[in-house]
Amino acid sequence: xxxxxxxxxxxxxxxxxxxxxxxxxxxVPAGCLAGIIGPNGAGKSTFLKAVLGIIxxxxxxxxxxGEPYKKVKQRVAYVPQRESVDWDYPISARExxxxxxxxxxxxxxxxxxxHVLQAEEALDRxxxxxxxxxxxxxxxxxxxxxxxxxxxxxxxADLYMMDEPFAGIxxxxxxxxxxxxxELKQNGSTVLCVHHDLPTVADYFDHLSLLNLxxxxxxxxxxxxxxxxxxxxxxxxxxxxxxxxxxxGRLEALKA
Amino acid sequence: MSLAFxxxxxxxxxxxxxxxxxxxxxxxxxxxxxxxxxxxxxxLLSDTVGHxxxxxxxxGFLLSSMFSDFAGKxxxxxxxxxxxxxxLSVQAVQFMVRHTKLRQDAALAISLTGFYGFGVVLLSVVQxxxxxxxxxxxxxxxxxxxSMVEAxxxxxxxxxTVASVxxxxxxxxxxxxCFDEGFTQTQGLPHRWLDQALMTxxxxxxxxxxxxxxxxxxxxxxxxxxxxARLWTNDLKTTLLLSALTxxxxxxxxxxxxxxxxxxxxxxxxxxxxxxxxxxxxLFGKRKGILTRYLQFYTIEKRLAQNQFLxxxxxxxxxxxxxxLFCGLxxxxxxxxxxxHIADTIAKRNWSSQKRARIITSLKNAGSLEITAAGxxxxxxxxxxxxxxxxxxxxxxxxxxxxxxxxxQKNVHQFVERIEEITxxxxxxxxxxxxxxxxxxxxxxxxxxxx
Numbered sequence: 001x002x003x004x005x006x007x008x009x010x011x012x013x014x015x016x017x018x019x020x021x022x023x024x025x026x027x028v029p030a031g032c033l034a035g036i037i038g039p040n041g042a043g044k045s046t047f048l049k050a051v052l053g054i055i056x057x058x059x060x061x062x063x064x065x066g067e068p069y070k071k072v073k074q075r076v077a078y079v080p081q082r083e084s085v086d087w088d089y090p091i092s093a094r095e096x097x098x099x100x101x102x103x104x105x106x107x108x109x110x111x112x113x114x115h116v117l118q119a120e121e122a123l124d125r126x127x128x129x130x131x132x133x134x135x136x137x138x139x140x141x142x143x144x145x146x147x148x149x150x151x152x153x154x155x156x157a158d159l160y161m162m163d164e165p166f167a168g169i170x171x172x173x174x175x176x177x178x179x180x181x182x183e184l185k186q187n188g189s190t191v192l193c194v195h196h197d198l199p200t201v202a203d204y205f206d207h208l209s210l211l212n213l214x215x216x217x218x219x220x221x222x223x224x225x226x227x228x229x230x231x232x233x234x235x236x237x238x239x240x241x242x243x244x245x246x247x248x249g250r251l252e253a254l255k256a
Numbered sequence: 257m258s259l260a261f262x263x264x265x266x267x268x269x270x271x272x273x274x275x276x277x278x279x280x281x282x283x284x285x286x287x288x289x290x291x292x293x294x295x296x297x298x299x300l301l302s303d304t305v306g307h308x309x310x311x312x313x314x315x316g317f318l319l320s321s322m323f324s325d326f327a328g329k330x331x332x333x334x335x336x337x338x339x340x341x342x343x344l345s346v347q348a349v350q351f352m353v354r355h356t357k358l359r360q361d362a363a364l365a366i367s368l369t370g371f372y373g374f375g376v377v378l379l380s381v382v383q384x385x386x387x388x389x390x391x392x393x394x395x396x397x398x399x400x401x402x403s404m405v406e407a408x409x410x411x412x413x414x415x416x417t418v419a420s421v422x423x424x425x426x427x428x429x430x431x432x433x434c435f436d437e438g439f440t441q442t443q444g445l446p447h448r449w450l451d452q453a454l455m456t457x458x459x460x461x462x463x464x465x466x467x468x469x470x471x472x473x474x475x476x477x478x479x480x481x482x483x484x485a486r487l488w489t490n491d492l493k494t495t496l497l498l499s500a501l502t503x504x505x506x507x508x509x510x511x512x513x514x515x516x517x518x519x520x521x522x523x524x525x526x527x528x529x530x531x532x533x534x535x536x537x538x539l540f541g542k543r544k545g546i547l548t549r550y551l552q553f554y555t556i557e558k559r560l561a562q563n564q565f566l567x568x569x570x571x572x573x574x575x576x577x578x579x580x581l582f583c584g585l586x587x588x589x590x591x592x593x594x595x596x597h598i599a600d601t602i603a604k605r606n607w608s609s610q611k612r613a614r615i616i617t618s619l620k621n622a623g624s625l626e627i628t629a630a631g632x633x634x635x636x637x638x639x640x641x642x643x644x645x646x647x648x649x650x651x652x653x654x655x656x657x658x659x660x661x662x663x664x665q666k667n668v669h670q671f672v673e674r675i676e677e678i679t680x681x682x683x684x685x686x687x688x689x690x691x692x693x694x695x696x697x698x699x700x701x702x703x704x705x706x707x
Contacts, residue, residue: 135490
């Protein structure tokens with residue numbers, strides 16, 4: 001059997017000694033559209049960032065395609081949350097997309113026409129070619145999101161990890177992202193999205209993980225997206241778990 | 257011979273040339289590095305570093321006069337001392353942010369004041385010690401260029417070269433790092449060491465520049481040039497270039513002033529010159545200048561009023577000829593170029609006589625209108641073209657709002673008078689594309705919302 005595209009084992013992440021993600025395990029099979037949902041502050045973005053090593057893990061292990069992340073960085077594309085960057089930065093939409101090619105262009109080398117063409121092709125796929133020369137701050141929220149998507153597309157990755165791509169966007173962008181996700185799936189790629197909107201979950205994804213501090217449930221959508229599982233994740237029963245981990249964190253802090 | 261003589265006569269004397277090379281280099285280095293500090297939201301760090309070097313300066317002076325044979329200002333000891341304390345202040349900030357819940361701004365302020373306070377104490381010890389040359393330390397506070405030695409100038413030149421080479425070689429990577437750090441990390445692009453290199457070079461440049469600008473004002477050279485550049489452009493390379501230029505120009509002008517006006521501290525004059533460039537950019541900057549924006553607004557308002565006037569003329573002409581634009585009836589251009597009464601034409605608008613006069617003058621100057629007699633005028637061919645375009649765009653926009661945007665007929669009226677303002681040439685083109693068929697069939701009615 002093919003190795004899962006992403007496998008996290010007992011991963012714990014702490015901010016100030018307080019766990020934000022605790023003993024989370026998740027396995028995402030290849031070729032699916034996977035969603036991660038959970039209440040606000042449940043650690044969804046933290047999970048994504050920790051898996052990618054953007055923030056350090058306290059414990060646990062992660063592998064991509066059965067390999068350590070370092071070996072397969074180029075096969076994974078990351079689309080951060082829109083709020084994570086300064087949109088006043090002096091950069092055009094085209095250059096943002098080109099950023100996805102910086103690694104393959106290589107150190108001390110300059111971009112060529114070929115690279116610019118690739119970037120513009122990606123912009124075209126998300127319907128943003130007309131805005132290639134615009135400073136990114138002049139674009140609407142949805143358009144910014146599409147530029148971020150185009151930057152991921154040029155990497156021609158096998159796994160696309162997106163942090164809340166559907167947050168605060170217009171209908172056109174939503175349609176573009178959904179079509180793109182289907183297209184990527186058909187080409188054998190995998191998409192993993194952090195998501196917040198419950199009503200659309202069943203329409204968008206075929207694999208789902210419920211996250212609230214730890215992974216409550218993970219698997220095919222029809223097994224996981226059930227009333228009982230959602231109650232577990234959202235129903236407030238996890239308060240005790242929060243308290244437990246907090247006191248555990250305090251203990252660790254004293255030891256350290 | 258005579259040419260060489262004339263040339264050397266034009267150039268400033270050797271010691272001043274050394275100074276100018278030094279300050280221009282400093283301006284370029286801080287201009288470039290300041291951009292990255294600004295993008296990484298670390299501008300204030302340069303202030304903390306600057307102030308925190310004071311104990312290093314005073315301590316270096318004390319130590320070197322204790323252990324060295326030639327008492328007084330030992331350049332190397334002071335340099336190492338300030339470097340040490342500059343570095344310590346950065347470490348202190350990072351420690352506080354990482355290990356306490358203090359926010360960055362508080363940590364910066366604590367580090368700055370703590371080290372500076374310590375420096376003031378050491379400085380008072382130096383002043384009481386009665387050591388010779390102790391007054392020279394004042395230069396480190398307020399800056400002094402006249403005392404710049406050749407070695408210092410070359411160090412500044414070296415710093416500028418390192419900053420330029422670093423920027424040129426790693427522009428892509430720096431760009432990614434400044435825009436989206438998380439993404440840069442996932443890409444496996446240089447990230448941690450590049451950040452460290454950037455900070456280290458900035459630290460060294462700040463300290464090499466201390467004696468020129470003074471530790472109180474060194475931050476300004478890191479902050480003002482990039483802020484000035486951002487007022488002009490939205491392009492990274494241009495920002496870097498303009499910032500380096502602003503730094504170089506400000507530093508040169510300031511040094512020039514300081515060299516010619518006795519007792520004017522170089523730091524103050526350099527910062528004043530740089531601030532002047534900033535102030536001018538604030539007014540005239542192409543991207544966000546205050547006057548520039550006002551001018552843009554004024555231009556739009558003028559075009560709006562002109563179009564409103566021309567549209568009124570055109571509506572009247574249609575009425576006279578009893579035709580409707582786009583209704584398939586022949587519109588005689590020849591008849592349209594007849595004389596009309598200005599006041600009657602725009603009676604519906606409540607324009608003041610000054611505004612009316614202003615619009616008519618501007619249209620006349622633009623070659624759209626000719627005054628034939630007092631209070632009477634005709635359109636020129638050019639003016640007629642513009643009037644037709646204005647009317648067409650206006651009516652298409654109305655039609656669009658009603659048919660496509662589902663805005664109720666009575667509400668469209670509220671938009672109508674501001675339509676010229678919002679229909680840029682780009683939008684007008686889109687409108688033409690949408691109503692292409694109707695335009696070909698000439699089926700656009702007059703003032704759709706009145707139907």
